[in-house]
Amino acid sequence: MKAVTVKKIKDELAHQSTSELIELCLQLSKFKKENKELLTYLLFESHNEERYIESVKAYVDELFEQINIKSYFYIRKSVRKILTLTKKYIRYSKKKETEVELLLHFCRKLKDFKPSIKKSPRLIATFDRQIILIKKAVETLHEDLQYDYQLELNNLAENA
Template sequence: MKAVSVVTIKKELKHRSSEELLELCLRLSKFKKENKELLTYLLFESHDETGYIETVKAEIDEQFQTINTNSYFYIKKSVRKILRNIKKYARYSLKKETEVELLLHFCTALKDFEPSIFKNITLNNIYDRQIIAIKKIVSNLHEDLQYDYNLILEELEEVSYNSKIFKL
């Protein structure tokens, strides 16, 4: 079965009653965990963005605590999974400030992680790519926010730069 476009779905939803829309939403939430998570965000957490950010940050910290540190292979897999979750949570919000906050927290947690990520090229590259992504997002934000976020970014970049110097 081929899915129709969002425009077509929107037109069709306009012709449905509120009861039918309710049933459609509930049925949609039964099929995929992401759909249920998005509905949870929209219904319960979208009105308190700072609370949502703090909840996600706590989950990120918890995920970093459970990483298997026996080898860099397991660390890389876990870090990628955490990053995938962050991107998903940022997509729910659609606010660039939320995405920046979550990515900054991720980079800070990754920087402080033991064993050091700077001893592994792949993890170092993941860290650097996130710094670049944050810079790109921050450049489109309000000037005051840019200034605040750039201060944090400079600290994170300095750590990355210093670790590369020590490798040489």
């Protein structure tokens, strides 16, 4: 089965009743975990972005504490997993401020991680790539926010 375009889906949804739309959303939420997480964000957390950011930061902190530090292989693998999850939560929000906040938090945690990432070129490359992405996202924000985030970014890059 080939998926139809978003426009066709939108047109078809416009013809559905409220109860049918509710049933479609519930069926969609049962199909995949990401769909359920996205619906959770849209229904319960999108109206309070600060609380959403804090909850994701707390989850990232918890994941960093669980990293197996016996080898850099396990550290890299865990860091990639945490970054993938962070990016997924950023996609749910679609707000540049949220993207900057969460990526800055990820980079802070990575920089402060023990054992140091300086012994792993791949972890340093991951850190550097995220700094570049943060800079690109900061450029799209309002000037006042740009200044604040640029100060944090400079502080983070200086001490790296």
